[in-house]
Amino acid sequence: MAIKFSTPTQNARILSVGAYRPPRVVPNSELVERIDSSDEWIQQRTGIQTRHWAAEDESVTDMAVKASRIAIERAGLTPQDIDTIIFATITYPYQTPSASTEVALQLEIKNAAAFDVGAACAGFSYSLGLANDMLRSGSAKYVLVIGAEKISDFLDLDDRATSFIFADGAGAVVVGPSDEVRIGATLSGSDVENRDAIAMIPSWTAYKPGSAITETAWPVIHQEGQKVFRWAVYEIAKVGKEVIASSGLTPADIAAFIPHQANERIIDSLAKSMDLPDSVVIARDIRTTGNTSAASIPLAMDALLAEHPELHGKNALLIGFGAGLVYAGQVVELPPQPK
Numbered sequence: 001m002a003i004k005f006s007t008p009t010q011n012a013r014i015l016s017v018g019a020y021r022p023p024r025v026v027p028n029s030e031l032v033e034r035i036d037s038s039d040e041w042i043q044q045r046t047g048i049q050t051r052h053w054a055a056e057d058e059s060v061t062d063m064a065v066k067a068s069r070i071a072i073e074r075a076g077l078t079p080q081d082i083d084t085i086i087f088a089t090i091t092y093p094y095q096t097p098s099a100s101t102e103v104a105l106q107l108e109i110k111n112a113a114a115f116d117v118g119a120a121c122a123g124f125s126y127s128l129g130l131a132n133d134m135l136r137s138g139s140a141k142y143v144l145v146i147g148a149e150k151i152s153d154f155l156d157l158d159d160r161a162t163s164f165i166f167a168d169g170a171g172a173v174v175v176g177p178s179d180e181v182r183i184g185a186t187l188s189g190s191d192v193e194n195r196d197a198i199a200m201i202p203s204w205t206a207y208k209p210g211s212a213i214t215e216t217a218w219p220v221i222h223q224e225g226q227k228v229f230r231w232a233v234y235e236i237a238k239v240g241k242e243v244i245a246s247s248g249l250t251p252a253d254i255a256a257f258i259p260h261q262a263n264e265r266i267i268d269s270l271a272k273s274m275d276l277p278d279s280v281v282i283a284r285d286i287r288t289t290g291n292t293s294a295a296s297i298p299l300a301m302d303a304l305l306a307e308h309p310e311l312h313g314k315n316a317l318l319i320g321f322g323a324g325l326v327y328a329g330q331v332v333e334l335p336p337q338p339k
Contacts (some may be wrong), residue, residue, distance in 0.1 A: 012135035013182035014128075014335045015077075015174045018070030019302035021061050021289065022054040022168050047264025051167035051290030053058070053152040053169055060091050061102045063170035064148035067298070068103060072297050074338040075174040077142060079107040081309060082174070084143040085114040086130055088123030088294035090200065090323070091149045092116065096215065100141065109251040113140070120198070121186070121260045121322025123147060123294035124171070125329055126317065128318070130184025131175040132330075147294035154200055156220040165263075167290030171298025173335070184247035187239060188328035191231060197224045198323035199255050223295040232266045237273035244274075244317060247331040251276050255314035255319055256334065259285035260321055261296040270319070293322065312337040 027050050028039040044084045053218035054063060064087065072079055085100040091205055092099035100114035119126045148170035156258035175183070200221045236259075244251060257280050259267055264286050272281055286301035292299055297318055305311055313336050319329035 005273055006164070007137065009136055009138050011134045011178040011181050012175050013165045013178035014175045014332055015306065016071045016315035016335050016338065017073060017171065017173045017298055017302045018067045018072070018073035018333070020066040020170045021052045021064060021299070022063065024055065026053050028164060031157065031164050035163055035262050037160065037164070044311065045265075046165060047286050048164060048290050049286070050288050054150050054168040060089055060148050060150040061099050061106065061171070062101050063150065063168065064146045064172065065106045065170040066069035067148065067170040068107060068144055068146060071172040071174050073143065074258075076093050076198050076339070077174065079109045080147070081142050082107075082109050082130070083112050084134060084140040085109065086117060086127040086143060086145050087115075087119045088127045088147045089149055090118055090120050090123070090152055090293060091154060093153070100146075115203070118327050119328070120324060121262065121291075121296065122296045122324070122326045125186065125318055125320035126188060127317045128173070128175070128183070128285060128332070129188065129328060129330060132183040132186065135175060141177060144172060145173045145175055145177065146170065147296070149293045149295050151293060153218055154221050155247050159220070159222070161225050162221055162223050165168070165223075167292050169289060169292045169295045169299050171295050171302060173298055178339070182333035184243070184331040186328055186330045187246060188242045189251045190324050190326040191235065191264070191314060192324070194227060194231060194325050195225045197231070197325060219282050221225045229263065229266060231325055232262065232321055233269045233273070236319060236327060237270050240270060240274045240317060240319055240330050241325055242317065243329040243331060247317065250283070253315055254280050254317050254331070255282065256281045256311050258283040258297055258304060258316050259319045260301050261289065261300050262322065264293055283309060300336070309337060
């Protein structure tokens with residue numbers, strides 16, 4: 001006898017988005033002295049003007065819970081309606097138990113499937129693809145997808161390549177049933193030959209791939225900026241074009257472009273290389289939020305919809321890319337306006 005799914009398959013959509021940014025705003029001027037730089041230099045290289053850093057006693061899961069509560073309420077649901085939690089993060093400081101189960105505990109969600117995704121800046125898009133697939137297979141009904149990071153805990157403030165780039169925050173979406181396809185297929189992949197271009201390990205100098213870690217210093221994030229920039233500019237544009245085509249659409253069908261907020265020059269180059277029309281609204285949350293890794297796409301989505309409410313229910317291209325070097329993207333219909 002053939003194996004069958006016991007639950008009918010269904011389509012999926014993003015029902016809502018929620019975001020949380022820590023109250024502390026850190027301008028470039030607060031960082032430049034230690035790296036012998038200037039506000040102008042940082043803005044020219046990245047587009048970043050300010051970023052948010054969490055308080056010392058505010059954890060990555062605390063921020064995730066705050067964003068999740070907003071998303072769940074906007075979806076017209078309660079935490080008890082959630083049957084799956086997927087948490088994308090690289091800054092939860094414990095190997096186990098997972099960050100997702102801590103969120104479930106704080107939200108008093110019982111018996112939900114809960115797991116973490118460690119795909120760094122592409123983590124949210126990977127997680128959204130998994131949520132879509134779970135609904136389409138009938139194994140979930142309401143999935144809470146979270147991207148949250150507290151990267152300030154892992155920064156070397158004397159590192160001229162990274163100290164001004166990264167930031168903290170959390171974003172979440174609720175994915176639920178839909179009568180039509182409103183989340184396209186996820187296209188994902190990696191360039192593992194350059195996997196160490198972005199790394200966060202206990203000892204950068206003592207570690208070599210495949211060897212034992214010989215020191216136990218607190219990990220900090222390192223990045224080979226030029227290598228990452230070239231990869232993003234030349235390779236991710238191809239991915240974006242494939243994502244649009246695989247969804248049966250053309251660039252003219254896209255209303256918004258919400259990429260990982262890595263660098264404004266990368267964002268501009270991607271939009272140009274993908275031949276996106278001038279009518280496409282481009283998320284530029286990087287300017288005031290910085291690079292929040294797995295949190296950047298949902299944070300940027302929330303900010304873009306607040307600024308452009310006319311985009312609710314319109315098609316958006318999402319692409320995450322970063323450490324690994326990994327990438328993932330999909331076309332989605334943005335959530336409806338909250339009632």
